[in-house]
Amino acid sequence: MALEIISVPPTTGEPPKGIIVVLHGWGANSQDLASLSPLLNLPEYQFLFPNAPFAHPYVSTGRMWYNLAQEYQGQGLAESRQLLIAWLQSLESSIGLPLSRTILSGFSQGAAMTLDVGLTLPLAGLISLSGYMHPLTKLDRTSPPVLLVHGRQDSVVPIQAAVSAQQSLRSLGIAVQYHEFNMAHEIRPEVLPVIRSFVLEVMSR
Numbered sequence: 556m557a558l559e560i561i562s563v564p565p566t567t568g569e570p571p572k573g574i575i576v577v578l579h580g581w582g583a584n585s586q587d588l589a590s591l592s593p594l595l596n597l598p599e600y601q602f603l604f605p606n607a608p609f610a611h612p613y614v615s616t617g618r619m620w621y622n623l624a625q626e627y628q629g630q631g632l633a634e635s636r637q638l639l640i641a642w643l644q645s646l647e648s649s650i651g652l653p654l655s656r657t658i659l660s661g662f663s664q665g666a667a668m669t670l671d672v673g674l675t676l677p678l679a680g681l682i683s684l685s686g687y688m689h690p691l692t693k694l695d696r697t698s699p700p701v702l703l704v705h706g707r708q709d710s711v712v713p714i715q716a717a718v719s720a721q722q723s724l725r726s727l728g729i730a731v732q733y734h735e736f737n738m739a740h741e742i743r744p745e746v747l748p749v750i751r752s753f754v755l756e757v758m759s760r
Contacts, residue, residue: 561604571599577604578660579606658678658682
């Protein structure tokens with residue numbers, strides 16, 4: 556099983572200063588968030604938008620990292636986790652930048668995968684947009700800093716999921732930036748400067 560990727564190279568024509576990986580949500584696909592790359596005004600970075608490995612049960616063009624349907628809850632999670640970790644670790648040889656120059660981010664189910672996989676890897680930072688957190692297993696290494704962004708009017712993933720994630724991460728000593736916005740289950744324009752400033756901050760370390 557391999558991941559299909561949309562790759563958006565730096566617009567400077569120079570080698571990338573860093574990599575930003577963006578994981579889509581349940582029922583979307585890699586094209587769903589690809590339009591974000593020019594809006595973030597990070598021309599020196601390479602953006603990678605992977606397609607989740609599994610077909611969505613109800614959306615013909617949709618993909619999923621694992622099944623959320625009641626009777627199949629969580630099916631595919633172990634495979635997606637393994638696949639993402641192996642692929643992220645391969646980026647150093649394929650693009651020439653270490654994980655310490657890579658940011659993993661995601662929306663909704665993609666945010667859950669970001670926290671699941673990213674907390675165990677030596678990445679530059681993690682960005683969770685309108686997401687939630689899987690139950691945490693013990694972390695045996697220092698985890699990257701995390702940006703949590705959520706909408707107060709989110710009826711798909713209630714804001715309490717972000718509040719809980721923030722508390723869990725902080726209790727483990729992980730550096731967290733937390734931002735709430737007056738929005739639903741979406742990424743509004745006012746979120747983009749927050750993402751950009753987090754990227755520039757963690758990449759300058």
